[in-house]
Amino acid sequence: MGLFKKSKLEKELTAFIIENKERFYRIAYSYVGNQEDALDIVQDAIHKALIRISTLENQVGLRSWFYKIVVNTSLDHLRKYKRVSVVDDTVMEVLANGREDEYHHLDLQEAINHLPDKYRTIIILRYFEDMKIEEVAKIMDENVNTIKTRLYRALKILKVELDEDPTIEEEVKHGKKF
Numbered sequence: 001m002g003l004f005k006k007s008k009l010e011k012e013l014t015a016f017i018i019e020n021k022e023r024f025y026r027i028a029y030s031y032v033g034n035q036e037d038a039l040d041i042v043q044d045a046i047h048k049a050l051i052r053i054s055t056l057e058n059q060v061g062l063r064s065w066f067y068k069i070v071v072n073t074s075l076d077h078l079r080k081y082k083r084v085s086v087v088d089d090t091v092m093e094v095l096a097n098g099r100e101d102e103y104h105h106l107d108l109q110e111a112i113n114h115l116p117d118k119y120r121t122i123i124i125l126r127y128f129e130d131m132k133i134e135e136v137a138k139i140m141d142e143n144v145n146t147i148k149t150r151l152y153r154a155l156k157i158l159k160v161e162l163d164e165d166p167t168i169e170e171e172v173k174h175g176k177k178f
Contacts, residue, residue: 009062010053016062017046023129024070030124031074033113045073064138067129071121071139078117111161119154122147 017024021042028041049069056065112123118140125136137147 007053009056010050012062013049013053013056013066016066017049024066027067027070027124027129028074030109030112030128031078031120037077041073041077042070044077045070048073061138064135067125067131068139068141071125075117075121107162108158111158114161115154115157119150119157122151123154123158126151 024042024045025038028045029035029038032038032041045066049066052069056062112120115123121140122136125131125139126133131139133147133151134144137144140147142150
């Protein structure tokens, strides 16, 4: 029995992270808006999870547990650096090419970025990660009804901020990926 023997839960976590790494990166990126910080957040979240794996009772809660770590690490990063997300080179290239449909999505992303964290997290998890309200509530340690209320308020704020553009509202409602 060596120091490096992995527990069953550590193996499950490792497989889960590898299988869903793009999702975790996407969540982190949605908070910070640049590749380097998003990668740092995912790396920090993995590190935190490996250190705290013994606090997880079973693999059933693994998904919510790790998503919670990613979200909290993203929020911690924002608080620590207190900066507005900077548009990275990839987004700048798209804008420079003048692809008109991308502006539409950039407005939505910008509106989501302006939401308070408690609303932004719900929108990201519900519509961009296709999670059920119950799972979002578990990740955020909140009551299901609280999440429903916040989701409704977040959608109202987005609707006002986007000047009640019906196409954006339909895209958000149907979970269109950007």
